Amino acid sequence: MELLLVSGVGGSGVSSVARGLARGFRDAGLSTAEVNSAVSAPIESSSLWSDAVDTFGVWLQGLGAASMAADELVGLAGLNELITGGLVADAVANPNIDVVIWDMGSTREALRILQLLDTVPMLLDRLLTGPAAAQLSAPEPAALIAAWYRLVNHVVAARDDIRAATCVLVGETRDVPELVSVAGVLRLYDCVTSAVVLNKVKETHLATSKKQSKSSRQSGQEAALIDQEFGVPVVRLPFRDTRGPKVSKTAVRLRPLCKLLKDLPRNSGPVWSVSAVKKDYTFTFPLYRGADIRVGRRGDSLLLVCDGQRRQLELPAVLKRCLITGGGMNGASLVLRFAPDPKVWRDSRE
């Protein structure tokens, strides 16, 4: 494991768990870096920032738009997240760091970052390869291309690191249904949840006596729901009502989870799969049961919208020459049916 994403329901102790995991990895002798999305990255000192300034600045001027001050870019929505992603990619690539923990905050924030890192490389690509590039009249296009190349490398690296990352979701017992749906939507970005931490569990709910209370049974049922849906470990941390959480105690309780995460292999490849059924094909994308899904197609691109989150992906080669004949949610997965397009796929019977 190299990159560990930690996110969860706001206010459930996401940052406490992230800090506890970091402490746990350090106690295990691993060199650990922590990145927190809630803390603004030192953007002025980031090479990614100067690359972004160069790229946007040259582009604006090249297209005849008014020039800008570098400070104007600081407030650009998403730039801080891109730079944080670049810092994370740098840390993952650092051979002296064993584990990088990215505290992404609430699930809403995490999904926003993931969508951003998935979309921006495509948009940057269009900037250079689209019609706008032909209109460029920059006196030194080499400067633009060099900055653009480094900018894209950083963003693509961050995106690819996330796709290979291990993800831990945090919430309270009552948040289990939300965690189940968020774990499904995270798959949209090939981000697979490896463990769930239920935080602030009342001590009585942790007891294993035969006389379980109603809420204790409920807690057990919800944990079973997670196991059934995803088959991932569920760790419970006790509720603490005084002086806030202590990182050292949290780390001790998370030690078994650290060991488990440490031994997990990197996620490899996308979560979706294609299978052949006679002359047709089936495209399966695991999400979650009850997902609100829309599917669009434009040429070789597929647009998946799950609970408002978007992912645009290039169809695998064999499906580019097919038409979508139908599909929908089947259990927890989106299943699309494809048939060869007679216009581009010669029938073997002829």
Added chain:
Amino acid sequence: MSEKPPWWFSGEDSAGKGFDLGGLASGAQQMIEWARDSLLTNHQSHTDPAEHQQCVLCRAMQLFQQSTPEPIPADEVVFEWIDLDPPTDR
């Protein structure tokens, strides 16, 4: 702050805001010179990026070809939404 700012920069004085204009201008100038000398001159004769792995611009082109969808034809600007079946549980 003694260096000449980049040609596209508006020239607002951002001193005291943590932004090092001099450093940026110097870096940009070096980058321009390096890119002009080592990249553009050679890249101009490269017609197929796959045949020039040593060229950073050709590699950049290939990076995107591998990681993003093909450019969209101009007549396909709108996504066609697919009618999905009602959810099933088979």
